[in-house]
Amino acid sequence: MKTYHFSSFNAALTLEPMDTRLAIFAVYTGFLVAELAAGHWRSRDIRRGDWLLDVFSTVAVALTGPTVVVVSATLLGAVAPRSEGALAELPWWAMVGLLLIGDDLVQYAWHRTSHNVPVLYALHRAHHSARYMSVQMMYRNNVFYYALMPSLWISGALVHLGLGSVYVGYAVLKLCIIAGAHSSVRWDARLYEVRALRPLMWVLERVVSTPSTHNMHHGRHADDGVTFYKGNYGNMLFLWDVLFGTARITRKYPPSFGIENLDDRPWQVELMWPLVRADSESTLEPRQSERVDA
Secondary structure, three states, X not given: OOOEEEEEOOEEEEEOHHHHHHHHHHHHHHHHHHHHHOOHHHHOOOOHHHHHXXXXXXXXXXXXXXXXXXXXXXXXXXHOHHHOOOOOOOOHHHHHHHHHHXXXXXXXXXXXXXXXXXXXXXXXXXXXXXXXXXXXXXXXXXXXXXXXXXXXHHXXXXXXXXXXXXXXXXXXXXXXXXXXXXXXXXXXHHHHOOHHHHHHHHHHHHHEOOHHHHHHHHEOOHHHOOOOOOOOOOOOEOHHHHHXXXXXXXXXXXXXXXXXXXXXXXXXXXXXXXXXOOOOOHHHOOOHHHOOOO
């Protein structure tokens, strides 16, 4: 694979596919250790198929994500050779802004659309079939969900255009926020109890995804008063939900997780559909209660 060289503050910076994989490993391992230390693994509703699906999907995205970014950058370079580094002189904050729009906002739209289009929900269903929250299931999706994810292809194009000098740092920050939102270690719960932090938490929970807001999206029963299927789609920024009317904040956590009235699918089907199919696929479609106008 091609290695892209960019300059930032007159210092050479090299972006290689392995960079983000190492970051994924470090953050992922850190949260796993925290969950293990808290004893959460002993009380989870997890089966053998869950373990296999979590492991294989995590390995798949560790390979697929960086590959899509590099392939996208390479294709743009082949189509428009003179475009390489065209935006490399932008200030760092402008680069971050472009990534927030081209990557995180587009991923919000992809996630939201996936809950309304049956064929896309079939690729995303695995993420919601887990009956537990954990960093372990953070990347639990069908392999084609990430391979087709528009935000990754756009990120690759932006890297080619010169944003590689901030992309790795941006990706690590996003990873930390997403991992924190999926982890069973509810870091926000104790902060809500600190009176002096209430103004800060009011702002924070409206800007980035937190365990509470994202747990609501993964709740199992719509009538539990907390679960919110049809919103809280934000990945790094919860701000997109606030801006586009799909936000709900309760500072509570659903009592259970998963997909209501779910009939089981083999883990191979959830990972590799449509290459691997089940006998009946009626529940591959989104729950009626989570359909919204996109």
